[in-house]
Structure formats: C-alpha cells, structure tokens
Amino acid sequence: MSLLLGWTVSEAPLLCAVGQTILHIRGLRRLGPLGRAALWLLTPALWIFYAFMYREGRKAGGIAAGALSNEIPDHEGPVLSGVAPRRVAPYRPLPLLHRDYTTSDTRDIAYGPDPKFNRLDIWRRPDIPTSQHTPVLVQIHGGGWMIGDNKTQALPLLAAAAEAGWTCVVPRYRLSPRAPWPDHIIDVNSVIAWTKANIATFGGDASFVAITGGSAGGHLTSLAALASSHPDFKPGFEDADTSVQAAVPFYGAYDWTDRDGTQGPTLAEFIARWVVKRSKTEAPDVYERASPRSWIRPDAPPFFVLHGVIDSLLTVEQARAFVNELRATSTSPVVYAELPWAEHAFDLTQSVRTRGVIPPILSFLKTAYEATRD
Numbered sequence: 001m002s003l004l005l006g007w008t009v010s011e012a013p014l015l016c017a018v019g020q021t022i023l024h025i026r027g028l029r030r031l032g033p034l035g036r037a038a039l040w041l042l043t044p045a046l047w048i049f050y051a052f053m054y055r056e057g058r059k060a061g062g063i064a065a066g067a068l069s070n071e072i073p074d075h076e077g078p079v080l081s082g083v084a085p086r087r088v089a090p091y092r093p094l095p096l097l098h099r100d101y102t103t104s105d106t107r108d109i110a111y112g113p114d115p116k117f118n119r120l121d122i123w124r125r126p127d128i129p130t131s132q133h134t135p136v137l138v139q140i141h142g143g144g145w146m147i148g149d150n151k152t153q154a155l156p157l158l159a160a161a162a163e164a165g166w167t168c169v170v171p172r173y174r175l176s177p178r179a180p181w182p183d184h185i186i187d188v189n190s191v192i193a194w195t196k197a198n199i200a201t202f203g204g205d206a207s208f209v210a211i212t213g214g215s216a217g218g219h220l221t222s223l224a225a226l227a228s229s230h231p232d233f234k235p236g237f238e239d240a241d242t243s244v245q246a247a248v249p250f251y252g253a254y255d256w257t258d259r260d261g262t263q264g265p266t267l268a269e270f271i272a273r274w275v276v277k278r279s280k281t282e283a284p285d286v287y288e289r290a291s292p293r294s295w296i297r298p299d300a301p302p303f304f305v306l307h308g309v310i311d312s313l314l315t316v317e318q319a320r321a322f323v324n325e326l327r328a329t330s331t332s333p334v335v336y337a338e339l340p341w342a343e344h345a346f347d348l349t350q351s352v353r354t355r356g357v358i359p360p361i362l363s364f365l366k367t368a369y370e371a372t373r374d
Contacts, residue, residue: 003312007343010310011351013053020046054352056341061356064306064337068360071335076370078362080134083165086127098155098350101125101162106202111194112187114174120191121150122202123158123168130203135210135369136195137161138169138244140224142215142345145184145275146176154214154250156350160358166365167204169195173220176275181290185233188220192228193240208369210246212361214347215314218252222292222322225301232289246368248304248361251344253314254322256280256287257294262317293322300330304364306357308342335364 009016024043028036068075079085088099101123112118128134141153150170158168173187196206213221223233225247231238257280258268268287272279280287288294303326307319316338323336337360339346339353347354 003344006310006312007345009050010053010057010308010341010343011346011349011353013050013057017047017050020050053341057351057353058356060337060339060342060353061359063339064357064360065363067335067337068304068364071333072364072367075363076366078160078164078359078366080165080366081370082132083125083128083134086125086163088163098159099163101159101168111171112190117172117174117179118187118190119150120169120171120194122199122204123162123166123170124203125162125165128165128203130201133200133203133205134165134167135208135365136169136199136204136206137166137365138171138191138195138209138211140171140173140188140211140213140217140220142213142217143175144270145181145216148175148216152348153217154212154347156354157212157347157358157361161362161365164362164366166362167199167202169199169204177277181271181276181286182233184216185220185223185227185290186235188224189228189234189240189242190237192224192242192244193234193237196241208245208372209243210248210365210368211244212248212250213252214250214345215252218249219254219292221247221249222252222254222303223290223295225303226292226295226297227289230289230295244301245372246302246304246365248306248365250306250347251308251311251314252292252305252319254291255293255318256291257284258318259293260318260321262315262321264315267314293325296322296326296329298329298331300326300332302332302334302364302368303330304335304337304361306337306339306361308339308344308346310341311344313344333368 027039102121106122108119111120139154141148141150150172171191174183199206211221225244228242268280305323307316309316327334
C-alpha cells in the first residue's frame, strides 16, 4: 500500500490534484460548516504539495543529464547517426498508451523451449529497412522474479528508443515460484545468445547489444552484464557469446547477501521463500553468485544506474554501494542518477520524470555504441 500511494503521488501529482479538487467540490456540498472549514485548510495544502512533487519530477531530466555530462563530458545526442528524426511523438496523449513498434512477424517469437515464457517481441521503426542494421537494446521486465511480462513495462523508454533508431528485444522469462533460481538469469542469457545469432534478420546489429531493466529486471540486467561468462548461468550453451556492451539498470537489487546491512531482512526472506527456496544460511554460495556486486570487474561494460531516493522496496543505499564499488573497479564509464522523490517503478508511465530521464539514457547508449565504432 505504501508503494502504491508513494508511486501515485510522486509520478501522477497532477492527477492527484484533480482528484483532490473533485473531492473538495463534493465535500463542500455535503459537509457542515466545520467540515468545510477543515476542507479549505486541507485542499490548498495538498495542492501546494502536489505542485512541489511535480516540480521535483521535472528536475529528473536535468539530474540525469548532469550525471551523464559529469561522467562523459563529450557524450553523443539521443538519436542514432544515419537515422532521420521523424516529427512523430513515440507516445500517445494518454500516459499509459504508446505507439506500437511491433508487427505480427515480430511478436511472440520463440527463443527457448518454454511455450509460454520463452517468447520475445521486437520493437523497431517500420520505416527503417532491415538492411540498415541498428544497435540492439534488450529490455528485461521486473516483478519480483515472480510476476510481470514484456507487454507492460518500460514502454516509454522502448517507444523512444525505437523512434531513435534502436532495435529493441523485449522478452518474457520463466518466473518463480514455478521456476526456481537460476532459471531467470538462464533465460536472460538465452535471450542474449538468441539475439546475437538472429537479430540481423530483423535489422539489428549483433555486435552491439545493450541491456536494461527495472527492479528484478535491474538485478538481471546487472548480473547479465557482469557475469556473462559464468557457466552455471548458461547451461547447455556455455560457449555462446552472452556479453553485452552497455547496461542501464533501474532501481535494481544489487546484493542478495546484503553485506552492508542496508536492505534489511525482508528481501532475503522473500527470495528464500519464493525464488531460491533456500535461506541465505542454507545456500550462501547461491546468494553470493546471484549478487551483481559479487561480479564487479575491471572490464565491466559501461553502466548507467538510476535509483529513486524514496524507493520503498529496494533501498537507495544498496544502489550507492554498488555504484561506488563499480566505479572503484571498472575502467568503463559508470553514470549514476539518484532521483529525489522518485519511488520504485517510477518509469512505468509517461510521467514528467520518465520523459526527462529518457534522452540522457539514449545519449549514454549512443555514446557507448559510437565508442565501439572507433
């Protein structure tokens, strides 16, 4: 409940203001003199608060752009070279709608044996011919390793990336409790291997595959980027290339061991009961290997990490610790945007915060791509 309330206020403050206005008008008709007086005190205070939250959301784009410029001063713009910008917005007017960048030939493509979960969609601008190969962005959905799908998450980012010229691969993967760990990361690596082998047919450049995702998807994004060579995470295709060239995790879980004590016991208890089905005491090696922080290495790919300060599910402190260690070890750029008043899953809709952070993310990805062309 706290997540839902916090998310609604932080990402839809203007909608909250409209709702409060309706309640105010209805209350004036039904309440007595004392109630109306209290309402006149409460409603303006809430209007001021919602205006403050909207203003804070508008700051996110500047914060993300500043973080990018601090780490990579000479970064590229958001639109890929050789891709003509269109005067078409990737979003529909309503915040939950977006333009469709898939076709009947690019939906529900099989990448593995599971007939329900081993499926993916490909997002791509229809006016770009498949002979023009563009870099690939793989988006991994979140949902606590138990729920979620590839049809409802990160839609603003995917639409903007496709419009900027990217070929986007958007998979489903097996979920707990039916699928125990590490089936989730095995499927993610299967997606990457499939992409490297097949994406050229759909117009993608297999030499550059970036990965992004939020929450559990942020965890899987980071783990795939850092532990791509671990054989336990790709049984049966150990020799396949599952490396990625850039990673953009949103509000991820970076340390299942909670080595700094910043996450608290709730996450470990949840993982033990539903995902791993063994406690951290019973299987310490499993938790250690499942932690992206355990795989930090000097040759890690470029990272752009985003996290909300008021995230009520995965603490900002564990994100900071991950970024600090990654920066101390990796020779690649590590961009970190810490967003004030941003809740978990802040990027689900076209909020002012979401629209603000997307251009810096696309600029980061284009910069990483262009660096491989030199």
